[in-house]
Amino acid sequence: MIENKLSILDEIRTIVGAKYLITKPDLLYKYSKDCTSNKVTIPSAVVLPKNTQEISKIIAICNETKTAITVRGGGTGVSGGALSVNSGIILSLERLNKIIEINKVDRIAIVESGVITKDLKDAVLKDGLNFPQNISSADSCFIGGNVAVSSGSPKSLKYGTTKNYVVNLEVVLPDGRIIWTGKNVSKNATGYNLTQLFSGSEGTLGVITKVVLKLVPPMKELVLMVPFTKIDNLFICVQQFFAKGYSASSIEFIDGVGFKLVSQYLDNSYHIKSTTEGILWIEIEGDYSDKLLDEALKISRHINAYTEEEIHVADNPSEVKALWKMRSKVGEAVINHTFFRDVDIVVPCSKIDEMYKAIVIIANKFNFNYTVFGHVGDGNFHVNIFQNKEQTIEQWEVNIVVWVKEIFLKALELGGTISGEHGIGKINLPYIAEAIPTAQIIMDKIKKTFDKNQIINP
């Protein structure tokens, strides 16, 4: 029996080697935060195992000694999921960065969970295949983290979130056993769907060590960028787009505040009026350029019923990227502007207009500044509430709980949910009981079924 934290660390050091157990305060700082603004928690140690077997041994020791451990991917989360609990131990997956196999016949990639998402995308593209999520933090996030929170992206409208592309997972269970949740096949009706139970579980049921992902052939893209003088019309335009039977790979938007922030941040060269209340992006995909243009023409006619502003169109890769820039940089523009809290909600698309109106009313009632942008085709809004500089941090922390709760309650009232793609993490935990009252009882039971001693990401 191991007696105390020091001897636990000695055990772990024996497993990974002294070089890969970090305990020096100056080196620990890097692991003290993720992209959740304001949150800093210095862990007592960070362990960097090189493979599944090492992780299995580490987790077994933690289980035996009831030591909490927090799994960390790329540290790009915005819900505080990668932060240590009570200055505990962090297990970083950064050395599990091997792409094991890309199979063109089976259209799968088998990778370790610490592979950076962009590296995966680049590698499969060389084989004429695509991992069709364009996650905004792809340059630094880990594929294992994407799976753990089932990350979404603008492409989720067509392709769903990451979980839809997860075929199989290697997982270290909280008692140290190593399992595969499924098989590397596209259809499997053998027993419960453990693969999907682990996808989106935020690492609370085990440590994801290998991921088998489904791949698809890449497609040609065409993007329309459309300013709206009246933002209400933007929402109706999107709802009617679906009602009329159109389809798209992405439908995204930013509101007027987001537009102004990102214009200043980027020195925007598109001639969009400063009175614009919202900008809509519609991206369509296909195998044939001529048909994409035909489709764009039909969609433009539909859009013209809701706005008189000029529609910008791009259909070659560099122009497509340029036209997306305002949307893709709005998050950075907000970070550059002020401290904020991201509130990630989803409502049915038929309720996006009502949800937006409710946000405006709530903001007026509490007098906070904010911008709303996001994946409007999926009904997924990011409400970024700006920190009021006249308030102390303490006041802000008290107020934000009230404001977020009001937004969450409205989303729930409209049949929506309180996290579309960022997960619950720690910062949304106080709200989950209200979001999923009965379901929570079951989730607690499932967590205990897997992790009796509550050691992994507690």
Next chain:
Amino acid sequence: MIENKLSILDEIRTIVGAKYLITKPDLLYKYSKDCTSNKVTIPSAVVLPKNTQEISKIIAICNETKTAITVRGGGTGVSGGALSVNSGIILSLERLNKIIEINKVDRIAIVESGVITKDLKDAVLKDGLNFPQNISSADSCFIGGNVAVSSGSPKSLKYGTTKNYVVNLEVVLPDGRIIWTGKNVSKNATGYNLTQLFSGSEGTLGVITKVVLKLVPPMKELVLMVPFTKIDNLFICVQQFFAKGYSASSIEFIDGVGFKLVSQYLDNSYHIKSTTEGILWIEIEGDYSDKLLDEALKISRHINAYTEEEIHVADNPSEVKALWKMRSKVGEAVINHTFFRDVDIVVPCSKIDEMYKAIVIIANKFNFNYTVFGHVGDGNFHVNIFQNKEQTIEQWEVNIVVWVKEIFLKALELGGTISGEHGIGKINLPYIAEAIPTAQIIMDKIKKTFDKNQIINP
């Protein structure tokens, strides 16, 4: 406390009304079998509740009295899942047959779980939408049953199995509580993925009472039907189809035995040589007829490297249906021919040639007759082993366990699984421990977490 089965039935009769509790032997016979050949189990009673509330009360009584109950949908299963256990009570969902809402903006349908799949498909088509599974038993199976086993279909190559289209479920838990597993939104990162845990759980975790399904716009279809003189070339043709970057909505096949059986059964009018060892169907989808024809031409060139026989092409709905007929009727042709056992396996597409060769070797070793057909693009084979008429039923029952096991072991060795789309049910239960050794321990725990008294579909 209820003392015995008679008083339990009295309680249930009070809930549903005398008309909807069947106990007369002649009326019970209808509920004594599903499509699993040879299996007949007469239940002691069949209850036909009209809504979720009645089911909740019935399940609560069963839980209190530890009475086993088996949920029955359309009775089209082929794994014995709808058969009662120890002549127990069957809960039939046939009266839960309302289509509650079809929402064109959100592209979802909200239905009761006893709606017949074809009725759902027809209803959404009127609104210009599609539930893209073409399940072969759609005329009689229930959507709740499709969800419970995550039914596949020829379209699963493109669209995945039913679970990929399940947005939200209303479920009566084994203690009688009613929950929704999610929300009616396309993205949800709030907590564990209960919706996917219940999809494919074969009703073992609760009774699915309402289903919210994602819908898509319908597309134009083009089908190529291709005979192969050498079946080995058929498999390589499929593997190279993917390797070269082609995509399809369905890739299906039947072997030479299946071809002969279905030709006799249908009085086949296509001029296909009797020496043909296999027939391949490739279906592609798109929005534009001209582009489908271009694509078909490219695919035909690819196919010509592997067979010299004539390629049959169809691109209007009635011809498409006619060309699919041999494939879609092969199951019926087999039922018409003899008693058989369907062995449903999936291997990675890169292993279909090896799997097929192994089946031939196993059949020769044990000297049984069979046909193989199925969803070859997904690596999903249905091996139908014919009952040897020179054997007694008892001998057949002993032999089939050995033969199936040999096939399953080969599929597992090739990284495959022992049920692609029919579920485990009762007939495959003896094999699950070998298919998923570690995972089974977890599944047992999950089952107990939900259903402590093991009352639902035990």
